[in-house]
Amino acid sequence: SNAMAGNFANARVEKLIRQAGAQRVSADAVDKMNEILTDWGKNIAKYAVEIARHSGRKTVKENDIKLAAQK
Secondary structure (H helix, E strand, O other), X not given: OHHHOOOOOHHHHHHHXXXXXXXXXXXXXXXXXXXXXXXXXXXXXXXXXXXXXXXOOOOOOHHHHHHHHHO
């Protein structure tokens, strides 16, 4: 599913899975994790933009991301 690969660096994603305790990680696992993180990130970003807009701002700030991630 490389066509669906996400937007994060695969090495970073693999490192994340290894830090969680994996000794070995398949390329498919990295691709799937990447895809999910990318989708999740896009959703948080969209909501953060809405929060900023409702506050009358064009700039997305740290707190907007924090609030969006809690939704």
